[in-house]
Amino acid sequence: MTAFELTVDKPVTLEMTGKFVAPSAEWIHLSRILQDYELIVMTRGVLYLAGDNQKFTVSKGEYLLLPPLTRQYGYKPSDCSFYWLHYQAADGSLAANGGLTMTNPPPPPGGQEDQVIHLPQYGTLRNLEKIIVMMKQLQDSVRSYNHTVLNNYMSTVILCELYNQTRTAGADPSRRTKQEQLYNDIVDYIKWSRSEHIKVSQIAAYFGYNEKYLSHMFTVISGISLKQYILQQKMELAKFLLTDTNQNVSEVSLQLGYKDCHNFMKSFKKIVGLTPTEFRNAYAKRLLFYE
Template structure:
């Protein structure tokens, strides 16, 4: 697996960032030689993009990282949208094969896999939107460089150990991960703990206790947190009004949604949306 070494002793240098929306289903990515690193985070559709002689198919929830001097070109039409980030790494990060296992918490070097699936797409997108808002609102170079570095660190944390052998995980850990996945794909529904327990065939109290021991928070609280993560994404990346967001999350009463959002996030949905309102949108 190809990965890129990044030293965290100083931040990367942000060159450009934005969101791209394909103008039509026939759009094909332009051909060029990259002068810096480009991170692409897919939000909709599929991107057919080549880097030198390697062809990538990048779908929603996945990302691609290409290094400087890569010959980049689209090899077939792509009806898609994605966030992108161009940056320079002062240490001249090198491509590696089979990167070493993560070091300790104080290790100043991380390895970013070139391609992968994100465990929390919405969180990355909110961070990308916050960066874009900062670029438009303040355009403070050092601040933007650090915010870009934090995004890369989040990418690293979401992908580390992604290829771990499932056979090494205990039965309880596997069950916990299955519950997490179930909640992730059911966030738009009115999920109850009893519903999850029935689905997996376990006692409700046992399942709640197991989840709390492993995650540190209750199953009910985790469900609420995940709904609010999706809400932040919808408020950040779409033009849906608060009532529409509430309905998409399975709330019958918009007031209850706003109350829950305020409790978890600390801002009302409207305040959160207005705090990071300045997206950079590109169509070419």
């Protein structure tokens, strides 16, 4: 797998960022030679994009990272939307590595493991909404402050989050313990059921375990209770909907399985520290592009 090595002792340099929405179902990505790195994070539809001689099909929840001097072009119509980030790295800090094994990357020289991350060129995100909220915060920073150093560090944090979301994606399931497998299954179940009114008893019944045992096991592994994790995941999705859609608070509440909008607003304020409206207004300066 092609991957990119990034040394994070210094921040990358942000060039541009924004959100793109295809103006029609017939839109095809333009042809160009990239002058910097481009990160694309898909939020809707499918993007048919080629880098040099390799063709990529990038769907919602997936990302693509292309390096400078890549000949980039669309190879078929793409009805989609995505967030994008163009950046450059400090001198020599980012380099392509063909065939790098992501589950066991080689340690950097000099014992500086914590300063180097490896980013697969293409993959699936474990938490799309979190990445989107972070990219929206970066866009808000660009429009509100336009402070170069701040924007560079925020861009680097996004890349570090990308690394954290992908570094264990290729782990061998046979190496995981039975409890770890169960924990990951529960996390996936919650992720795909966030729009429903989920209860701990419902999860326990689904997996065939005692409710008390399941709650204790989850708390030991994650450090928070199962009930609290469910609430946190619902609020992560709420933050994404508030920043990336024009749905009103009542619509967001219904989409998360709340019958009472007041209960949703109360839970959101408790977890996030802001009301849903305050959160949306804090990151209202979206950068939207249609070309």
